[in-house]
Amino acid sequence: MNAAIIGASGYSGEELVRLLSRHPNVQLAAVTSRSLAGQKVADVMPALRHAVGDLEFTSSDPVELAQRDDLDVFFLALPHGVASEFASPLYKAGKTVIDLSADFRLNSTSTYENYYGHPHPAPELLKAAPYVIPELADDSWKEATLIACPGCYPTSVQVPLIPLLKAGLIKPSGIVINSYSGVSGAGRKVAEDFIYCERNESMKAYGLPKHRHLSEIEEQLEKAAFADCLVQFNPHLAPMARGISTTIVAKSNKASIESIYSTWQKTYKGKPFISILPSGTYPDTKHVTGSNRADISAVYDPRTDNFVITSVIDNLLKGASGQAVQILNLKSGFEETAGLI
Amino acid sequence: MNAAIIGASGYSGEELVRLLSRHPNVQLAAVTSRSLAGQKVADVMPALRHAVGDLEFTSSDPVELAQRDDLDVFFLALPHGVASEFASPLYKAGKTVIDLSADFRLNSTSTYENYYGHPHPAPELLKAAPYVIPELADDSWKEATLIACPGCYPTSVQVPLIPLLKAGLIKPSGIVINSYSGVSGAGRKVAEDFIYCERNESMKAYGLPKHRHLSEIEEQLEKAAFADCLVQFNPHLAPMARGISTTIVAKSNKASIESIYSTWQKTYKGKPFISILPSGTYPDTKHVTGSNRADISAVYDPRTDNFVITSVIDNLLKGASGQAVQILNLKSGFEETAGLI
């Protein structure tokens, strides 16, 4: 199987290159970037010097790419809005498209417009594109050829919450989510706020109270809960390169901590990338950095009747590129962990 | 005025040495530590080599210290439980005692026993010891000679919340607080969990759901609100040496964001160590590291009818030693900022 990465100049793109260049079942056949075309991948991503040989960035347009017979699967690591420009012709040409942007994550075009500030660029494709956290989606998504990869914060939220909402163990209203992301979450952005001396030893909130990922979180939680969910979602920047730490407060719906754990265990039995930690121990971003794993745990507070749930992921792996490769693996019938361990 | 620091071996003690050694109105006359007695302060705290001359740690017992005529004010930088052993004789001898431990922070001995696991060591002194965040306490505390300095997390919570609860702008129930502390919050503790390679690039929750500071937070919030407060308080470790970042979600009590800001402005007018940032900008721990300042701001979320309030302090300064010196300044009639800018 020959894969192409479209728009590989950022940190997610680099992780895709890393993962696909060592994948046992995939050949990384093309890496494109308008700004880097003609440059060697090894020069732009010096950490991958030993892995990428003489591979060069190419600058291809969507139509041309759609016509190439030698490329089977396309990973889109592009900004929202731009991804659609590629997804449409590729999808129509029958290619497999795994999109890491926000373009196909929402079902509702009005929510998209509300949060992204412009009309949805390809509404006709929304129905075709399932939203896939592999451990949570039902298997029908594997038939799709256009797949929406979830955002990083939303993955850290849904892995612990979706099973609990489906089982009715927590109340869908009043959920409070605080998330702390490593600086790579902002991409390879060159701005004063992201230089070392500003972010080092520094922690702060941003984008309150209506971060774009909120739309995706609420839409998915509502689908699981069959009820309205109004979530308070507070993203922050943390002084580290990678990792997301998420802490969720949710009202118990007359449920015990044991029922939380048994529901998780049932949902995630045999899933290699979900670790359920005992109540009273706490997920640590350091333990998932560089892996495609999500670690989760919960405690019950009898004083408040709340569950406090914590989760961690590597924002670039389970939160982006790792999950995208996991999706390819499952869709293609490869080992779920191929190229990911 | 001659000051002594009792139990100066930790990071708070070191900050007290730093602040008092350059204080224009205070002479740092004694620094004690059972474990370090006889050692030069300059050797134990090499960052202060230029500031402490030949000062040596001494090992004194409480009774002996209480009898020394040459010492006027005592800062207790001791573990809870131990502080009382010093506070009692010093208080009875008429000395001024500024206690940084938890021993005199709570009014309720049963709450103390519930959270600290043993009976209160000096219940007879509790009434004598006001709990003082100088910007929030009424002036009567200046008559006291035994003063309880608030904890670091509680300071970051009370500075933004107390005025709002007093004014009835937020609901006292259902408050959710997430706090992230630099590693110095754990003190100079030598344990595997605190070595560089474990904490660097690592973020995680701890001590859920009943951290000791919760007792202090709730007692103070209830006093301000004249109502029960059941708070969900989630402390975390962040990969930085210093600083606390606190994010609070509180239900609006039919209040506007303007009323939040006008209440803060009234409360903190002329207070040099409180900065109120415009709604939509966010306090950053980096901006308060090394200062005695608290920065606060808030946004209103019309979707959820919540206020999201963020605050930052330096846990060792406004969260401990800086506030203790500010207390001394105000009690003694010095400039509030003396030695603190």
Place this chain on the structure above:
Amino acid sequence: MNAAIIGASGYSGEELVRLLSRHPNVQLAAVTSRSLAGQKVADVMPALRHAVGDLEFTSSDPVELAQRDDLDVFFLALPHGVASEFASPLYKAGKTVIDLSADFRLNSTSTYENYYGHPHPAPELLKAAPYVIPELADDSWKEATLIACPGCYPTSVQVPLIPLLKAGLIKPSGIVINSYSGVSGAGRKVAEDFIYCERNESMKAYGLPKHRHLSEIEEQLEKAAFADCLVQFNPHLAPMARGISTTIVAKSNKASIESIYSTWQKTYKGKPFISILPSGTYPDTKHVTGSNRADISAVYDPRTDNFVITSVIDNLLKGASGQAVQILNLKSGFEETAGLI
């Protein structure tokens, strides 16, 4: 092939577990640690939860291990002195032993005693144990069944220097080496000097002027140069978890920068784990963290007639566990990069 890791409680041990648990040709069959026996590897090394299944630490004695038919190759991740206790019976039982300690790195027992403070514990084995940087050793080492893995600093020094000394391009005398290591170089040591608040944002020299690795460096450089080498070697701690950055000043022996590069290119042609960067670009520890690569480059200074050579490695991979697995791969006829990319 079944592998055992002996003494796996430290950071090098953890990297060995990581590498061998995903190695395509090796089964990780046993992991021993006196202090951790009976504990699950997944609990002690939470970063590897997804990779190690139910594997448990066992506590085995050398003699017992030597008799086990189900174990073929042993990685010794033990302190110097202790490694010999295991190496002797295992070697005599015909097992393959790859030793990461310092016990078999030096040829000279008197140098060992001089630097390590006690007589060599197994001098009779020294001749049997080749010292192997795979890119530099001649192929005869592959016959050996006891192999000494080089130290981390020495690897970062020898990769650039050995070919130049062999070719006579630099003078063997007067070499000055400055090396800066991430804190993991000190192992999982729990001491005040290694807690986060002491090492974060901190850089300092240590162990001047006679670090133990100096003995290994000089012995190897002298062998390459056929001449005496008196090296000034200055190790430092840098505020990062992993990585070594080494900067070497060496007098030109009437050589040009072109000859330096052509010698390197000849030596390292086809070697997947050595990257030679153009003169005027600089190796960066970040680019090798997590990989088994060494990056090297050099400039010539016509003012001083010196070459200034810089190299970087990941101290736990090319500086320890990665190189050990590379050695196993080459000895066993596996792909050199198996399990390492």
Place this chain on the structure above:
Amino acid sequence: MNAAIIGASGYSGEELVRLLSRHPNVQLAAVTSRSLAGQKVADVMPALRHAVGDLEFTSSDPVELAQRDDLDVFFLALPHGVASEFASPLYKAGKTVIDLSADFRLNSTSTYENYYGHPHPAPELLKAAPYVIPELADDSWKEATLIACPGCYPTSVQVPLIPLLKAGLIKPSGIVINSYSGVSGAGRKVAEDFIYCERNESMKAYGLPKHRHLSEIEEQLEKAAFADCLVQFNPHLAPMARGISTTIVAKSNKASIESIYSTWQKTYKGKPFISILPSGTYPDTKHVTGSNRADISAVYDPRTDNFVITSVIDNLLKGASGQAVQILNLKSGFEETAGLI
């Protein structure tokens, strides 16, 4: 005394604002920046919110500033080349000018042109401008009204070396210097190489073999040694915000380690900002961060007949703004430590 800071937009400028806003003998009367004119200092430097009141950046031209009667002393925190444009008219108007740029550090205009790539912009002023490390310069500099502040790396080199060269204890030839600087050494530069995810956990050399500071180092060492000095100077970036760690290898000139220490002790007796650490202990950047101190120590290596000398400073304080204020203090007859402790 009324002070102005010209070009205060960078990190050195910010440190000057911090120091002068709390200086007991100086009024910070003006802060200029072409790019920031009209903005509040408190908004641009949020860490100083509590210290700067309503002070605003102004945009003034050199001639206009020279005519202002209300300004006595000018700190130039400008790029080289630009500083001269201000220094000339201010100097001619009889103002005191303390220049932190490189413009007046070198005596030789040809060296300046060689290292900075253009002719010296104000050669007629060179003689008027002494180069001042206060602990090393003789008192005649205090008469000057235009003073050149040394660079950060050169300060870390000269403090330990100048006394030894003057006393003839080390050989002036063959000195090798490795320096590691925190990222603030590059200023508030917004470039991909300086964003958090590139510099965090990363160490690398740069600018080999002819960094601009080399010219300043050699000129000063030669003046002290009365001999040619060809220095190998290797600057590096270290993953920390502040601090310089310098390690120097110098040949003994038949001197003992005792003579090194007694020379240092004689030179630096009574100097509050120089700490001489015992041989065998090592200066640590963490211990000088935030202070104007330089810490130095040395060991002798009998194997190589070299001294290995290490020093640390805060690049923004003793390496820039702190030293500039120290210079003002001494010139003006204030306490040497005024505003600096």
